[in-house]
Amino acid sequence: MKSRISTETALPGMSLSEAVLDDAGRVLVPDGAVLTESLIHSLLRRGVAALCVDQAVEEDPAEREIRHARIARSVAVFFRQAGDGAGTVALREAICAFRMERGA
Incomplete structure (x- = not known):
């Protein structure tokens, strides 16, 4: 912040x-x-x-989990027809991690 x-x-x-x-x-x-x-x-x-x-802001773990779930749902919409191959899963996880880090 x-x-x-x-x-x-x-x-x-x-x-x-x-x-x-x-x-x-x-x-x-x-x-x-x-x-x-x-x-x-x-x-x-x-x-x-x-x-x-x-300045680093410590985030409440419960709020972090809620935010992570919201981001995961949002990203899942884009991958709804992509299948569950290893590359697809890796890309979905990378996008989720990027959005979590960015604070989206």
């Missing part, structure tokens, strides 16, 4: 969800970069007050 936090509360290991820009619009740190202790101190010295980071 994307959230905006103060640079002072940033922790090493967090991943940026948006690039950090200076006042002229130049990229100081690209999006997706993983914060380190030295990078956080450097941003504080430059006066960067806030960062957009990706």
Whole structure:
């Protein structure tokens, strides 16, 4: 989940969800970069007050199962006449896994 936090509360290991820009619009740190202790101190010295980071959200196992079942039903519609061959099953499982990871 994307959230905006103060640079002072940033922790090493967090991943940026948006690039950090200076006042002229130049990229100081690209999006997706993983914060380190030295990078956080450097941003504080430059006066960067806030960062957009990706924060992991722990999902309730029951909600995860409900979501997985919904995705599996949705994908099954596309495969309703495809049979149960090994390739078909593997493709269906790969699509389900992709959609689960993407949060669809």
